[in-house]
Amino acid sequence: SQTIHQWPATLVQPVGSPLSLECTVEGTSNPNLYWYRQAAGRGLQLLFYSVGIGQISSEVPQNLSASRPQDRQFILSSKKLLLSDSGFYLCAWSTAYNEQFFGPGTRLTVL
Amino acid sequence: AQTVTQSQPEMSVQEAETVTLSCTYDTSESDYYLFWYKQPPSRQMILVIRQEAYKQQNATENRFSVNFQKAAKSFSLKISDSQLGDAAMYFCACLNYGGSQGNLIFGKGTKLSVKP
Numbered sequence: 001s002q003t004i005h006q007w008p009a010t011l012v013q014p015v016g017s018p019l020s021l022e023c024t025v026e027g028t029s030n031p032n033l034y035w036y037r038q039a040a041g042r043g044l045q046l047l048f049y050s051v052g053i054g055q056i057s058s059e060v061p062q063n064l065s066a067s068r069p070q071d072r073q074f075i076l077s078s079k080k081l082l083l084s085d086s087g088f089y090l091c092a093w094s095t096a097y098n099e100q101f102f103g104p105g106t107r108l109t110v111l
Numbered sequence: 112a113q114t115v116t117q118s119q120p121e122m123s124v125q126e127a128e129t130v131t132l133s134c135t136y137d138t139s140e141s142d143y144y145l146f147w148y149k150q151p152p153s154r155q156m157i158l159v160i161r162q163e164a165y166k167q168q169n170a171t172e173n174r175f176s177v178n179f180q181k182a183a184k185s186f187s188l189k190i191s192d193s194q195l196g197d198a199a200m201y202f203c204a205c206l207n208y209g210g211s212q213g214n215l216i217f218g219k220g221t222k223l224s225v226k227p
Contacts, residue, residue: 034214038154043202043219059214088154099146099206100215102156 002027006091006103013110019064019078021106023091026072031093033074034100035066038088050074086110113138115205117218124193125226131178132188132221134203143207145179145186146215150200159201162186190223198225 003026013019025031032051036044046059048066056066063082067075074091086109092100115136124130136145147159162170162179170177174194178187190197203218 043217044156044215046214049214090156092156099144099158099161101158102148104153104155107154 002093002101004091004093004101004103006089006106008106009104010107011109013081013108015083015110016080019076019081019085019108021076021089021091021108023074023076023103024072025074025093028072028093028095030071031095033068034092034094035074035076036090036092038090038105040087044090048076081110083110113140113205113207113216115203115216115218117201117203117221119221120219121222121224123224123226124190124197126195127192129189129191130193130223132190132201132203132223134186134188134218136184136186136203136205136216138184138205138207140207143205145177146204146206147175147177147186147188148202148204148217149197150202150220151196151198156202160188193225195225195227198223 005024007022034049035047037047038044048058050056050068053068064078089106091103094100117134119133143164145162149157149159160170160172160175162177169179174191176189200220200222202220204215206215
């Protein structure tokens, strides 16, 4: 069966510091991968998606970036965090044109 | 642009009773999927039920069922015999064929409370 992992689960970072969130999927090959952000009390905003290694599409311009160095690994990064980057970050995977399955999420607080 | 609207920010139901959560969507595509996701306090998103737009029969999954009205672009979720564990945020989502690779469009969610 497929599983999806995210770490860290919780992160507190100062403004201006770098960020690296990691997502890995097990039990499937060549999945579509997604990064979402959820602000408190709000819906999900798609940040990035990837259909293959090295292929990244950005949905929302901002100071975040994503990379996919391996088939089942998806990384969300920032060189300098802003206060507005605080939120709950969810990684998800899917096969093409099917439902998405979500990881447990990372709660990021930028102080 | 594709949109998903959940007009009920909060709902409440008595344990063992039935509740219906509303969702409307707007898409120009003829082929699409619709989903309901549940987000409990742990905040992990859990798929509750899915509906293919080409299917006329409403999807059911144990105590969860949908009322899919394609012409009206309506996709409501009915929870029967509500349980305390059903308390969560519920998100309606739409997935188009074609266009961006499988990108889900989510509504803003409905917070469901279950009273014992």
